[in-house]
Amino acid sequence: MVTIKDIANKLGVSISTVSKGLNGADDISEEMRQMVLDTAVEMGYAPKRGKKPGKRRVCILIENLEYENIDQFGYEIVLGFKLSAVRHHCEVSVIPTNLNLLTREKYDCFMLKNGFSGAFLLGFALHDDYIQQLNKTNVATVLLDNYNPNPFVGYVGTDGYHGIDMAIKHLHDYGHKKIALLNGSKNCMVTNDRRLAFLQAMERYSLKADPKLIANGYYVADCAKDYVSTFLNHGATAIMCASDLIASGVLYELKRLGVRVPRDVSVVGFDDLPIARRLSPSLTTIRQDRLSLGKSAFMMLEELINGINISKVLLKPELIVRDSTGPNPKL
Amino acid sequence: MVTIKDIANKLGVSISTVSKGLNGADDISEEMRQMVLDTAVEMGYAPKRGKKPGKRRVCILIENLEYENIDQFGYEIVLGFKLSAVRHHCEVSVIPTNLNLLTREKYDCFMLKNGFSGAFLLGFALHDDYIQQLNKTNVATVLLDNYNPNPFVGYVGTDGYHGIDMAIKHLHDYGHKKIALLNGSKNCMVTNDRRLAFLQAMERYSLKADPKLIANGYYVADCAKDYVSTFLNHGATAIMCASDLIASGVLYELKRLGVRVPRDVSVVGFDDLPIARRLSPSLTTIRQDRLSLGKSAFMMLEELINGINISKVLLKPELIVRDSTGPNPKL
Structure with a gap:
């Protein structure tokens, strides 16, 4: 356990100088203060909790x-x-x-x-x-x-695995077979988790995951327009989205294409942001209890x-x- | 929210009788007490927390x-x-x-x-x-x-995934390629997790998981004797065990067969029970911080x-x- 004394010894200054440096007192120079802090961090000093x-x-x-x-x-x-x-x-x-x-x-x-x-x-x-x-x-x-x-x-x-599982089961209960996944940004841990969760859930309900129905967008509404048509062309009747924002973009794009929700295509979000209930139609989604x-x-x-x-x-x-x-x- | 009054109404008794039944007072009959409790549970009553x-x-x-x-x-x-x-x-x-x-x-x-x-x-x-x-x-x-x-x-x-990953990396760093897994009882959630974690880690370090080197025993030392010879016959140079007790059985069985640890075969446990350091040789293991x-x-x-x-x-x-x-x- 590194002490204030160890830091003082290393720097060749008094204990009170180190203490002042650590506690932000203003009667030492900014250079000394920075040196004390850098040394403390370097030596692995942790203030007594x-x-x-x-x-x-x-x-x-x-x-x-x-x-x-x-x-x-x-x-x-x-x-x-x-x-x-x-x-x-x-x-x-x-x-x-x-x-x-x-x-x-x-x-x-x-x-x-x-x-x-x-x-x-x-x-x-x-x-x-x-x-x-x-x-x-x-x-x-x-x-x-x-x-x-x-x-x-x-x-x-x-727990995204549990969440995606519930969503796929819900779509499966409604008879959907060709379910698409519009995922979020690639360099993000939850994106990878949601993809694996999707694949696992599809397998659990004996559904075939079609690589043409899986895409990475970004966690913003705007990314939907690049993928929705492709999903429809490959026969998707349901689109699972990695966030409510993505889902809001998907709903907008489907409306633009004249596709009715849920009569022609079902859409599921993730998060349950306040906007989810205000979208038209209101969004089925996986709720994260943010509080x-x-x-x-x-x-x-x-x-x-x-x-x-x-x-x-x-x-x-x-x-x-x-x-x-x-x-x-x-x- | 079910109240004491709801229970009283359903049973046609007084609120004080219900209260006595819930609180274990001894001036009501055992039959009444049981009926109050059964009804409370059935109606989903939860005492105010x-x-x-x-x-x-x-x-x-x-x-x-x-x-x-x-x-x-x-x-x-x-x-x-x-x-x-x-x-x-x-x-x-x-x-x-x-x-x-x-x-x-x-x-x-x-x-x-x-x-x-x-x-x-x-x-x-x-x-x-x-x-x-x-x-x-x-x-x-x-x-x-x-x-x-x-x-x-x-x-x-x-987090068994993280644990098994560290163990396989350790064995991989030592140059082991044919690593066996002696897992625990089948009807147990962690057993399944440890198997998946093992398969993932083997893949991560570009090692081939051989089905002949994977077995389910039980979470007791005694199960080792049924599997160790088979593992050796299939060329294993390291055995990953799903618990320290299993590993203690593996060490015993290897000694009985005249196989030296770690010179001929390496063994890893899981748990870090106090016995792990007292085994001969002392056991490399994945520590669960039980406190x-x-x-x-x-x-x-x-x-x-x-x-x-x-x-x-x-x-x-x-x-x-x-x-x-x-x-x-x-x-």
């Missing part, structure tokens, strides 16, 4: 994920996290990041300097610099929908801070059946 | 799992659960079950009668009657290494009681390298 949870501070770092109004995916996740944090007397800072912040400062250094015991990272991509740095961090960190083998890093998400995702992320972060190496926390999804699914018209 | 955690009572039901001394698999799991419960002012009863208890009383009825808000079930098999009843329970329940789709039921375990499993089970149970539908909590395994693994002798 207060026994009193009242003193704990954590943060939510958000990149590339909308969370500011209730219609957006991140809103309830952030809210759930904060609700649990309040209950546990923990202070939360919500920090939108940007390339500038991320390139200026290393993750561990940023956390130490700001006195955060842990962080919940939302919306980062696998190739982001911060995510790469997580391989070696000793700061308790929770990722949404992303995995890292480091024992200090945990992953919270929704619980946020609450679970906080609980997981607390456990990681307490030294319990939780790897994954997965929530149960729910199939919300609305008006965008119906019987296979070709039966 | 106290806002004050100090008043909460939960139980650990244990079947067919040894936990009474520190060498046994269940010991630290039970301990971890109790440690977390104490910290959260929750009372825990540890109840070894048996066929008699299980057939006499339904799960929901047992829980309601004893005033338990939730249970952690250890060692039950998938076909056990209690596990079947879980499909319809509304009592918060956590299973070790078992899955149930009911939102009130969660699953805690160790953390217990702590996480409690944390998960609390969340389920609070209405958060967590599906799975998986802990990170660790590869503990000892003396039972070494270079492939055929290189």
